[in-house]
Amino acid sequence: MSLFDYINRYVAIDREEYELFCSHLRLRSYLPKERLLDLGKICISRFFITKGCVRLYNYTEEGKEQIYHFAIENWWISDYASLTGRSPSKQIIEAIEPTEVLELTNADFESLCRELPKVERLFRIIMEKTYIALQNRLEFLFNLTSEKQYLNFIKRNSSFVQRVPQYMIASYLGVTPEFISKIKSKNQ
Secondary structure (H helix, E strand, O other): HHHHHHHOOOOOOOOOHHHHHHOOOOEEEOOOOOOEEEEOEOEEEEEEEEEOOEEEEEEEOEEEEEEEEEEEOOOOOOOHHHHHOOOOOOOEEOOOEEEEEEEEEEEHHHHHHHHHHHHHHHHHHHHHHHEEEEEHHHHHHHHHOOHHHHHHHHHOOOOHHHHOOOOHHHHHHHOOHHHHHHHHOOOO
């Protein structure tokens, strides 16, 4: 799906408005393990994934990685707490595979909202959908066993299972890779 089609799923824009939108974006490429955002840096951008897969994570007190979010093609990702609060990031955004993003800095976002007010509506809708996804994740976390969470995850996110290493899925779900191996062998 093109960015033009993606935007038009939420708000109607014409080609001229689309060109204005694109004039505020910068294409960036990342190799696996390259970071779009590092821990402690102030996040200044939103990233639209055009190709690839990234993860948003940090470390527990014990030093283990804890993944909070993945993003693939046609998804936006950012550390919104750092972006909106202009505070040092407590998260890392890192490419899992070769990745291309369209970067929209916060300064360009603000400018774009003034020039094209539809952009605020677009991002309000995106944030609403993101919040609903978070609510669903919390519902699963509090109401499903770890096994059912994993089975639900692979059912709803089959595209991730082929692209994301098992240990990362385990981190996202808060289980061990060995636990996932047991579930996989039990359900074959």
